[in-house]
Each structure stands twice: as C-alpha cells, then as structure tokens.
Amino acid sequence: MARARKTDWRELEKQQLEALPARLHPDDWKWLRGAVKFETVDLELATTAEVMTLFPGTSDERPGSVNDARLIRTFLWQLWLKIKAKHSPPVQGNIRSTWYQALEPFYQKHDLIGRRALLQGSSHQLEEAPIREIGIRKRTSEADRVATTMTDILGDFIYAHVFRFSDFVYQEPLDHRALVGRDKPKNLYFTEKEGLWRLAKELYEDKLDLGNSISVMAANGQPSLLALDYYCQGLVSRGVRRITAGCFSDYDPWGYLIAQGLDDKLRFLGFDVTTYYLTTANLFSPEQIARGRDFGDLDHDKDKALKTLVDRWMAVTNGVNGRPIGLHIDVLSWGLKSAQGQNFRKWAIVGQAGEWFPVVQPLSEAERSWRVPRTLTAKRAVRQR
Numbered sequence: 001m002a003r004a005r006k007t008d009w010r011e012l013e014k015q016q017l018e019a020l021p022a023r024l025h026p027d028d029w030k031w032l033r034g035a036v037k038f039e040t041v042d043l044e045l046a047t048t049a050e051v052m053t054l055f056p057g058t059s060d061e062r063p064g065s066v067n068d069a070r071l072i073r074t075f076l077w078q079l080w081l082k083i084k085a086k087h088s089p090p091v092q093g094n095i096r097s098t099w100y101q102a103l104e105p106f107y108q109k110h111d112l113i114g115r116r117a118l119l120q121g122s123s124h125q126l127e128e129a130p131i132r133e134i135g136i137r138k139r140t141s142e143a144d145r146v147a148t149t150m151t152d153i154l155g156d157f158i159y160a161h162v163f164r165f166s167d168f169v170y171q172e173p174l175d176h177r178a179l180v181g182r183d184k185p186k187n188l189y190f191t192e193k194e195g196l197w198r199l200a201k202e203l204y205e206d207k208l209d210l211g212n213s214i215s216v217m218a219a220n221g222q223p224s225l226l227a228l229d230y231y232c233q234g235l236v237s238r239g240v241r242r243i244t245a246g247c248f249s250d251y252d253p254w255g256y257l258i259a260q261g262l263d264d265k266l267r268f269l270g271f272d273v274t275t276y277y278l279t280t281a282n283l284f285s286p287e288q289i290a291r292g293r294d295f296g297d298l299d300h301d302k303d304k305a306l307k308t309l310v311d312r313w314m315a316v317t318n319g320v321n322g323r324p325i326g327l328h329i330d331v332l333s334w335g336l337k338s339a340q341g342q343n344f345r346k347w348a349i350v351g352q353a354g355e356w357f358p359v360v361q362p363l364s365e366a367e368r369s370w371r372v373p374r375t376l377t378a379k380r381a382v383r384q385r
Helices: 009-023 026-035 048-054 068-084 095-109 112-121 128-132 136-159 194-205 225-237 253-268 286-290 304-317 334-349
Strands: 176-179 184-191 214-219 242-248 272-277
Touching: 009 026, 009 068, 068 095, 068 136, 095 112, 095 136, 112 136, 176 194, 176 225, 184 194, 184 334, 194 214, 194 334, 214 225, 214 334, 225 253, 242 253, 242 334, 253 272, 253 304
Parallel strands: 184 214, 184 242, 242 272
Antiparallel strands: 176 214
C-alpha cells in the first residue's frame, strides 16, 4: 500500500496565505492576521529561548512568561498545516486529544506549565530550581487552564472558517444519531429527544417505499457543531445546497432556542436554510396543559432575562391560547408524535411545510453564535477535502 505523499508544509503555508484573503470574510482574515505569527520558526524544533523571545508575555505579566494565546494559535496553525501536508498524523480522537497528543508535550518540553504556575503564585525572579518544585496540584490546575484555552482557541479558528473539524479527523461525537435521506435528503427531520430515534428511522426508512426517505437526526438536546459538520458532509456529497428542516422540540422557550440553534449552525455551515418549529399547542390535551409550566408570574426585574426569552417565544408561538405555558413533548402519545413527523415529511417534500408549521425566525447578527460564510454557497463554505 503506497504511503500518502508528503508536501512541504512551509510551501503549503505560503499557498494558504495567498488563498485565505479571498476565501475568508474580511473580518475573519483580519482576526487571523492579528492572531497568528505566520512564517516563523518551526515550533516543533524551537528552543525554549526562541519560544520565550517570540511569544513574550504582555506588559502586565511578570518577566519569564509567555503569551499563551498567541503561542497556542501559532502552534495550532502549524499543526493544521503539517496534518494537511502529511508531515504530522491527524489527531483521530476528540478535541481534548489535541492537548494530550501535541500541545501538552510541547508545553512539557519547555516547562511552560511550571513557569505559569510559578508566576501565578510567586513574586520572586523565575529560576530553574523553583520551576521543578511546583507541586503536582498546581501544575495540574494550570495544565487544565491551558488545555481549556486551547479548546476555546480551536473554536475561534472554526468560527472564522479557517479550520474544519474534519481537518484533524476528530472522532464524530456519540451524542446523536443521524442518516442522510436516500430520496429527499434536503428535507431534514430533527428532534432533541434521543428517545424519538425510532420515529426518525421510520421517516428515513419509508416502509411504504414511495421514494420519500428523508434525512433525520436525533440528539440529546442541541446538536453540536462537530456533529453537524460531519453530518453535513454527507448532505453536500448528495448535492444538497438548500435544507428544509423541521425541529421537533419541547414547546417552551428553550425548545424554540434549540430550533434557532439548529438553523444558525446550518447557516454557518453554508446552507440556505428554512427551519420549521414542529411543536404546536394543539398537540396537547387540556390535562397536559394544566400540568405545564406557567411563565405568567415572572418578576419583571428579578427574572428579566427569562422574561425576555419567554416574550420572544410568545411572539412566535402565542403560547397556549395566549398564555405562556411550556410543555414537554415527552408527554405526547406515540401516535401524535409519529403523525407530526409524518406530516412534516409529507408537506416538506411538496414544498408546503410553511402552510402547516410556524417558521423559525433566524437569530439576528448580534445574537448569532456562528458567522455566515462570506458567500452563502455550500460548495464553497462546506469544503470537501
């Protein structure tokens, strides 16, 4: 079996720096230019003195510190290039595995954890002996802090559309199940209830064999961007550019936020999306409504944030006959839940879902967790490597 051909990662860096200004949103390119030290020494081969000189701590830190954020950004940038160039193996684990496999050995090599721990707890000048004397508990605490910083920074690269999770071959998370529809893959039924996977599979399997198999996903709450990123590669491979999504979640402010979050992440991944909220008040019996959570007595000052959330949910759904009552879909009979899923499939396929289900209002730019790609075309934004 032939080995994968290596390329010069330095040459790849030059190619990326030429291509990225055209590919990225101007704000993302501006962030990247200020975040990473390009075309610098290979950190894998750098001496401790070089690391300390190239990434000095800020003026408010004591002598002998490093700028962790800028160092980690540059480290991840070089790791990304080396993986793409086949110089380094992909992570093939979860995001935390990046710390254990790559960044922690680098920090240990230069004893940066000991330096940071010492600087936090001592005012005297940094010396080699005190570094080695830092207790295991303090070192562990500081290592956790740096690892968390690394995770946040990796998210910044993902947010800016520089990296993709698949570039590192991260393991697909196990907190969801999903299938790409055989016949109508652009129609996506999503539920936050893993207990409804059986129903999702029925919508996918299309037992009547009418050519109506749609895409489905069941998660335990909000689907992670990592899960959707992997899943959407399957949609792109089927030529899907536009998605009609139906979100079957709890009939309450948080259930609606899950629908908005799904819509938001699909847009971030480059799709033209219309998302419908499949949960409606008429599914629930008077007895179930009586046992629901009433948000009508919220204190305007003490519960200001929750009241805003409830008011926005009410503006879209009108609650239950104008009353702000939240309800869980778990209380519904299997027959009702199945019928709602079947109805979505039927009306989505013929392009009439909007006549039966309320459309989910996309988050405003200020509220969004993820920025829409520069060009809203999945072919460009959801790149296949």
